[in-house]
Amino acid sequence: MGLANIRLERKQVASLGRRILNSVLFVLLGFAFSGIFIAALGFNPFTVYAKMISYSFLNLRGIRGSIMAGLPLMLCGLSVSAAFKMNLNNIGAEGQYAVGALMGGAFALYGPALPLPLRMAVMFLLCALGGALWAMIAAVLKAYWNVNETIITLMLNYIALLLMDYLCYGPWMAKRQTTPISEKIPQELYLPYLGNSGINAGIVIAVVLAVLLYLFFQYTTVGFQVQVNKYSLRSAQYAGINVRRNILIILGLSGAIAGLAGFVQITGVVHRVQAQLPGGSGYTGIVIAYLSQFHPLAVILVSILLGGLNNSCSAVQIMGVPSQIAAMIQGCIMIFVIAGEFFNRYRLVLKKPDTTAAGQAEAVESKGGVGL
């Protein structure tokens, strides 16, 4: 009889507060689950987590590092979220980031020395354009032939990274270098720092983009249409929404934002083009987008947290903990948050056993629940 007393009831809409609380709870469960694997490798998960948190979030230098590491992640997260607003799975942020970096990098390294503001602007646009073009391949295939964008964007990641490898090991490789990196870009293209905060102006780009995206989905016609598309393709078609055009716009936009991750990383951090520049940011972007429930403003916050998580690996690497711990924790968290989603739709109810058959039937009818 034990299990029969627990019932699931369908909820209508969970309040925002409940949903956030729910997410936080399941994120913590994700950490607990990762702890099992950390313990399995012979480390004390509490020590490991304490070190990681204190390294990334409990001092000014750590927080600064988390924000900087979160910057390309924000752009990738925004990119994935934007596409997902239309139910498009752009898992190609990694490749779009790479191609954006290559187009912008080509201009920075070999382009004409235009006057400064213009030069920066051209590089910015080229990075966005590179990402957009790469995403457009999948967008056109999706829009015209209904080819699933998931596989195409993913496969293009491998191809983009190979292209990057080729350039960085080959024609672009810096002289007297054995590592696959290009020469430095001209100093005037370096992103300035914001005062003496140690954080570069890239953060402004990310925050402005997040706000613009939020406004776009909230207040523009296309933004609204996109969300109609998401919930019902048929209604969208019936209402005469140009679905094809919207696919092109949204995936193009998504790719452009991912391409800008290349811009902030090249001009703000590495100051050159190098092989494997994205380093998994595109995939982390998927996790970020999901954890922030595709809300552009939440992406900013979650990115900083995951940026800090990525950074904090180096704090525990000294103890011998593999640096892959960050990716592992991300995976665990994502699985638990997905499981937690269920409890936004249902709640568990403990019921006193009602022995009469009529009582049970009534309970089922009135609550519309399922027994477990």
Place this chain on the structure above:
Amino acid sequence: MTALITSVCAAAIVYAVSVLYAAVGEIFSQRAGIMNLGVEGVMLMGAVSGFLTAYYTNSKMLALLAAIVTGALLGLIYAFLTVTLQADQTVCGMAFLTFGSGLSGFIGKNVTGIASPVKFDKIALPLLSQIPFIGDVLFHQNLLVYLMYLIIPLSMFYIYRTRPGMILRSLGENPAALDTAGINVFALRYAYVIFGCSMIAVSGVCISLAYTNFWNEGMTGGKGWIAFSLVAFSEWNPTKAALGALLFGGISIVGMNMQIYLPGVPSQVYSALPYLATVAAFILSTGSFRKKHTEEPAALCCSYDRESR
């Protein structure tokens, strides 16, 4: 020259088999209506669990078993998320991709780049391997390849010629009808997802203990995705998947060999060949310009929910 052709063909088969386990597993899972986008992650987990077991126990059979169990556990989690909790299958797949690649890198860190003491070596089958050319290509292979020779006809028979196979096909087409007929949709979906994930994990073993005997983070290098796209390419049919896998295997191996004969072309071009081929195959097999009725299970990706029947 003949020796070269023989070795290319034999290597193409090894490559093909390493994606084929995953493709067949995914076919079963998708036929049951559950799409697992996380093939790459599960494959990596299979590769690392198999490798670790082989490394510490010196037994390749235990390694195979460990991978199967790992796959089954992952399948259980996946089924719980997608069947019981009715979570979005695309999102779950991506979570498994992240989880599998992260966790495999984490637990495999200490054995990265170390050779395993055992691997699935080539065994020459008596008599059969004596046949000129064919013997060398087909019957001078490792155990996992021979198993695959059995799995393809068996799975074809199961899917198309048996009663459970018919139920499997209906499971992906119209689960509500099966439920009405008194068949436990949820239990069957669990079973097929678990079976699928175990097969995917065996693919990982093919890569870490047959194709090579090393473990490296992310060593599957997109093979999971190739397997995934093979499923649609093959119209959910194991024999066609085998042919497709041979095609991919051939393209990759020929690419690798061309690198030796045409060193002028950047090596990255050859490395990109399988990905380009996958993109091309995927467009050709799923593009809406195709008039043909596709075999895609109608209820693929739809959680079965009694309440909204």
